Amino acid sequence: MTPSSPARRWLSAARRFGGSTGNGPLLLAVLLLAFAVWPPRVQLQRPVFNWQVSFDITQSMNVEDVELNHTAVSRLTLARAAMRDVLGALPCGSKVGWSIFADYRSVVILTPVEVCSHYEELLASLERIDGRMRWANASNVSKGVTWAVRGARSIGPDTGFVFISDGQESPPLRINETPPMTDIKPGDVKGWLIGVGGDVPVPIPKTGSNGEPAGYWRADEVVQGSAMGGTLNHEHLSELRQDHLRSLAELVGVNYRRLNKPDALMTAMLDSRYAQQVPTDTDLRWIPALLALLLLVWRFAPDLGWLRERQPAKREKKAIDSVPPRGLTRPA
Structure with missing residues (x-):
């Protein structure tokens, strides 16, 4: 059997780690950042002067x-x-x-x-x-x-x-x-x-x-x-x-x-x-970099789950504030 390449072994390990730890978005962000640092050569038709x-x-x-x-x-x-x-x-x-x-x-x-x-x-x-x-x-x-x-x-x-x-x-x-x-x-x-x-x-x-x-x-x-x-x-x-x-x-x-x-x-x-329409090297690194940033924000920044965790605490605080101090009665 032909041994797998280092890249394939790395990707396989990344999938296992992502699946077992729930860090799939984090690993995908790392991959996107790698593309931003070492982008493939892309040529697009664009107007130049x-x-x-x-x-x-x-x-x-x-x-x-x-x-x-x-x-x-x-x-x-x-x-x-x-x-x-x-x-x-x-x-x-x-x-x-x-x-x-x-x-x-x-x-x-x-x-x-x-x-x-x-x-x-x-x-x-x-x-x-x-x-x-x-x-x-x-x-x-x-x-x-x-x-x-x-x-x-x-x-x-x-x-x-x-x-x-x-x-x-x-x-x-x-x-x-x-x-x-x-x-x-x-x-x-x-x-x-x-x-x-x-x-x-x-x-x-x-x-x-x-x-x-x-x-x-x-x-x-x-x-x-x-x-x-x-x-x-x-x-x-x-x-x-x-x-x-x-x-x-x-x-x-x-x-x-x-x-x-x-x-x-x-x-x-x-x-x-x-203008002349010619194939030119085009810098698209901003695309994977932006996607990686969005994934990192989704992974680490406050999200809906974090808000749901805070909402019971807010309701509990309101309930405590609504209890009158001892010796006082709520006005009719």
Whole structure:
């Protein structure tokens, strides 16, 4: 006869012990806890997302004309805060990477990594994205968008892009000027252009190479629109250029949304149209752990039997309280 395996012998002993002692629920709870600690590998089809997010880090993004928790903050600060919320909401299996935009390039600094296993690293690197990483003061947003498309396309066919900017070109574009994009087919890469900023033109803070404040840009320090054949002559001031971002979104075949509150970015990046249904490892340990907890509560916590044991004691106490003291009579 083939000897039984240790697991079978253990289960047989557990059944005998449970049957003889009435501790079946306790043993079942132990088994469930074992499954919670050493769970089998489970793969389920679930929606995941794959994004390469590009942040505009030019100086106009330091304008404090947006709010976060009822406090005025810079556009870049609001963008980072909104992205933190997205990281916490993306389902496991999703991937996110970082790019930064300045001058005319959107440069990949971190290719997409899985959000759950790299959550702390993504948060830490996100907090370090600021104007100190800027390598030039120019802001050719239209070219930056096309480079964001190229960057996402080079990572993989399932990678979408998010480009967050106020849309201000510096120097301004010439009339009817469009970015070179002969290698880009509209809609070739899915994604979003996210606009951030207020509607009223305000001064742009000037910063040094290390991010230290250096006053504000003056009109005579920047190229004005009239010099490029345009009509705007307040390029030393900044507001959200929504019309320009919308036209760029249409040009590359993506959608546009305004970031006027943090959850606007989350709604965009968790849009089901951009999800991929893929088999992913799914953590189901909470199910046997919860069942084990319920069994332990049922086994050890006060239950109906415990209440029944207390009820006679309560009735006896009431009967004792109802007996009048000696020498006294109950009033009629």
